[in-house]
Amino acid sequence: MRSLNNPIIWYLMRGSGVVTLILFTVVVVLGIATTRRFRTARLPRFVTLGLHRSISLLAVVFLGIHIATALADSYAKVSLAQALLPLPSAKYGLWLGMGALSLDLLAAVIVTSLLRHRMSQRVWKSVHWLAYASWPLAFAHSVGIGTDKAAGWFLDTGVACAGLIAVTLVWRLLALRNPYPKYLGTAS
Amino acid sequence: MKLRVNPILCDGYGHCAELLPELVELDEWGYPIMPREPVSRSLEPAVRHAVKMCPRLALSLEKRAR
Numbered sequence: 630m631r632s633l634n635n636p637i638i639w640y641l642m643r644g645s646g647v648v649t650l651i652l653f654t655v656v657v658v659l660g661i662a663t664t665r666r667f668r669t670a671r672l673p674r675f676v677t678l679g680l681h682r683s684i685s686l687l688a689v690v691f692l693g694i695h696i697a698t699a700l701a702d703s704y705a706k707v708s709l710a711q712a713l714l715p716l717p718s719a720k721y722g723l724w725l726g727m728g729a730l731s732l733d734l735l736a737a738v739i740v741t742s743l744l745r746h747r748m749s750q751r752v753w754k755s756v757h758w759l760a761y762a763s764w765p766l767a768f769a770h771s772v773g774i775g776t777d778k779a780a781g782w783f784l785d786t787g788v789a790c791a792g793l794i795a796v797t798l799v800w801r802l803l804a805l806r807n808p809y810p811k812y813l814g815t816a817s
Numbered sequence: 818m819k820l821r822v823n824p825i826l827c828d829g830y831g832h833c834a835e836l837l838p839e840l841v842e843l844d845e846w847g848y849p850i851m852p853r854e855p856v857s858r859s860l861e862p863a864v865r866h867a868v869k870m871c872p873r874l875a876l877s878l879e880k881r882a883r
């Protein structure tokens with residue numbers, strides 16, 4: 630691919646990366662909320678699942694922009710192999726490879742979800758669990774690669790994303806203790 | 818066309834009853850009760866959407882009632 634030496638590409642790559650992390654976080658939170666069968670009087674359950682699906686589509690778009698701009702930018706110097714495979718890189722250490730690995734796991738999650746009607750629920754679900762490995766890798770990639778490390782807003786975003794995931798996980802795990810909680814029931 | 822549920826897959830998430838209040842009711846344990854009658858033409862798009870939204874892929878819209 631021809632390299633472009635244009636600061637806009639560079640900014641686009643960083644910006645789309647941050648947006649992808651935020652959207653990915655929201656998707657994971659909504660996914661966990663779906664398994665917890667979250668709903669309120671105003672917010673039926675299918676809203677959670679519907680948002681989980683449509684926001685994941687949006688996240689894929691931003692991830693596509695992030696990868697395309699990383700490949701195109703002459704300053705970032707990312708090769709196609711480095712973007713797709715978990716390889717160590719002289720410039721970025723392991724951080725770039727973490728992003729690539731996160732991408733690979735995510736690709737498996739997305740492909741199985743698109744073909745969900747053609748496979749057993751069990752296979753789909755086991756692959757879907759990879760999202761729990763993909764998110765921390767994406768997070769480490771974002772924070773560790775460190776382009777915006779010095780910026781306060783970037784750290785705040787990272788902390789907010791990690792905090793949101795942690796709180797949602799605890800909320801989900803608490804529900805495991807009671808297999809027939811109130812939010813599930815219809816009648817008394 | 819008839820709406821069917823695979824009771825082994827269904828986990829009682831209840832999305833179907835939320836999406837198709839005209840057709841699906843939940844029993845007291847939260848599992849769906851399918852309508853006996855075939856799905857009317859006008860409701861078919863809504864039913865197809867519900868089939869896609871079922872988190873367990875337990876719903877199907879079948880040509881003829883078995």
Ligand code: SF4
Pocket residue numbers: 822826827828829830831832833834847848849870871872873874875876
């Ligand atoms: S949406 Fe699917 S899993 Fe949920 S109650 Fe209906 S059939 Fe069962």
